[in-house]
Amino acid sequence: MNRQVYTALLHYPIIDKNNLLVSTSVTNLDIHDISRTSRTYGIAGYFIVTPIEAQHWLVGRIIKHWNTGWGSTYNSNRKDALSLARVVSDIATLVEQVQEETGQHPLLVGTSAKCYPNSTSYEQLRSQLKSDGPPVVLVFGTGWGLHPELLLECDYILEPIWGTGDFNHLSVRGAVAIILDRLLAKDRPALDAVNEMKKD
Amino acid sequence: MNRQVYTALLHYPIIDKNNLLVSTSVTNLDIHDISRTSRTYGIAGYFIVTPIEAQHWLVGRIIKHWNTGWGSTYNSNRKDALSLARVVSDIATLVEQVQEETGQHPLLVGTSAKCYPNSTSYEQLRSQLKSDGPPVVLVFGTGWGLHPELLLECDYILEPIWGTGDFNHLSVRGAVAIILDRLLAKDRPALDAVNEMKKD
Numbered sequence: 001m002n003r004q005v006y007t008a009l010l011h012y013p014i015i016d017k018n019n020l021l022v023s024t025s026v027t028n029l030d031i032h033d034i035s036r037t038s039r040t041y042g043i044a045g046y047f048i049v050t051p052i053e054a055q056h057w058l059v060g061r062i063i064k065h066w067n068t069g070w071g072s073t074y075n076s077n078r079k080d081a082l083s084l085a086r087v088v089s090d091i092a093t094l095v096e097q098v099q100e101e102t103g104q105h106p107l108l109v110g111t112s113a114k115c116y117p118n119s120t121s122y123e124q125l126r127s128q129l130k131s132d133g134p135p136v137v138l139v140f141g142t143g144w145g146l147h148p149e150l151l152l153e154c155d156y157i158l159e160p161i162w163g164t165g166d167f168n169h170l171s172v173r174g175a176v177a178i179i180l181d182r183l184l185a186k187d188r189p190a191l192d193a194v195n196e197m198k199k200d
Numbered sequence: 201m202n203r204q205v206y207t208a209l210l211h212y213p214i215i216d217k218n219n220l221l222v223s224t225s226v227t228n229l230d231i232h233d234i235s236r237t238s239r240t241y242g243i244a245g246y247f248i249v250t251p252i253e254a255q256h257w258l259v260g261r262i263i264k265h266w267n268t269g270w271g272s273t274y275n276s277n278r279k280d281a282l283s284l285a286r287v288v289s290d291i292a293t294l295v296e297q298v299q300e301e302t303g304q305h306p307l308l309v310g311t312s313a314k315c316y317p318n319s320t321s322y323e324q325l326r327s328q329l330k331s332d333g334p335p336v337v338l339v340f341g342t343g344w345g346l347h348p349e350l351l352l353e354c355d356y357i358l359e360p361i362w363g364t365g366d367f368n369h370l371s372v373r374g375a376v377a378i379i380l381d382r383l384l385a386k387d388r389p390a391l392d393a394v395n396e397m398k399k400d
Contacts (some may be wrong), residue, residue: 002298009323013315017275029229029371031370032370033373033374034370036370036371036374037370037371037374039369040361040363040364040365040367040368040369040374041364042363042365069382075217077367077369078369080367080369081367081369092315109232110364113365122357129400161240161279161381161385162383162385162386163239163240163241163242163384163385163386164240164241165240165242165244166286166382167240167277167280167281168240168282169236169239169240169241169277169278169280170237170377171232171236171237173234173371173373173374173377174233174236174237174373174374175375175376175377176374177370177373177374177375177377178377178378178380178381180384181361181378181381182381184363184364185362185363186360186362186363188269
């Protein structure tokens with residue numbers, strides 16, 4: 001890929017099942033699973049976004065355990081993945097950090113289980129990511145999804161994931177995995193072709 | 201899709217980080233995440249496979265909470281997803297149950313982070329699933345993956361998920377999401393085409 005791509009998991013501003021604005025709690029598995037998926041797809045950094053100070057301490061402790069603590073010797077792959085994770089208070093701080101790292105103002109791409117008239121398709125964004133341009137942050141929501149006020153701040157909104165029916169209540173961990181695979185998986189010869197090549 | 205497709209998450213026979221045979225513990229989030237992904241992609245049933253009796257009781261309690269207990273009224277989408285989940289002791293029992301439900305002996309498709317000479321590609325399996333034939337069970341491992349003895353019992357082994365580099369340590373929740381999306385996501389007109397059609 002030609003662009004730096006970042007992932008961000010938001011815990012505020014989020015909507016709950018009654019469409020009310022809430023802040024959600026960080027969960028340990030969201031740190032691990034999304035770090036591992038991010039590392040698999042060459043993501044430049046994974047932001048865990050929460051305004052709650054006590055959760056910064058918690059996330060910091062988990063990351064430290066795997067990066068420099070006992071976990072780092074127990075499982076070096078996990079260290080490799082968790083080294084992408086960092087915690088920030090809000091989207092503005094995230095934008096600042098990406099700007100410092102890359103020297104460019106990033107584009108924000110929101111994700112949602114709903115379709116909007118101006119939603120961007122996977123094909124469109126995939127081909128955009130292959131061309132040169134500013135860094136891109138893929139923004140994911142917890143709870144019942146990103147608050148509309150945040151989606152309005154995004155430069156693009158990615159179309160929902162269509163399964164085979166009308167059920168679209170994936171976990172955010174599943175959604176991140178599918179979206180990174182759709183956007184970033186290598187174009188590669190099909191396995192048939194690879195096997196044919198091996199025979200030559 | 202034309203075939204009945206099932207998912208199975210194995211907790212035995214599994215290998216640990218030292219390649220030793222182990223039995224792993226069922227985790228709550230594996231039940232939830234993989235049920236939700238399975239439901240999204242039209243899976244006929246999701247088997248949680250463990251020989252440990254005490255874990256059957258635990259899984260049964262969790263499923264009951266969401267299917268008929270308090271959870272069923274709190275979140276009906278979760279009930280919808282969790283209704284796919286069932287727990288069995290081993291692969292033989294799983295095969296029997298699928299045979300009872302469908303009247304046909306299922307094909308077992310193993311998954312692995314390693315590539316084998318006879319691995320099946322996503323393209324091959326995707327097109328096979330579209331044609332008529334016996335039901336298919338996609339078998340996923342916990343821990344460090346399915347024990348080789350189990351892979352040998354499978355009719356096919358699916359090729360690994362290629363990310364963008366050499367890191368392939370996805371969580372099983374992430375791997376299931378990506379694999380079901382690659383195999384079962386609807387062929388559909390790109391969003392551009394849909395938007396064009398809407399304008400007409």
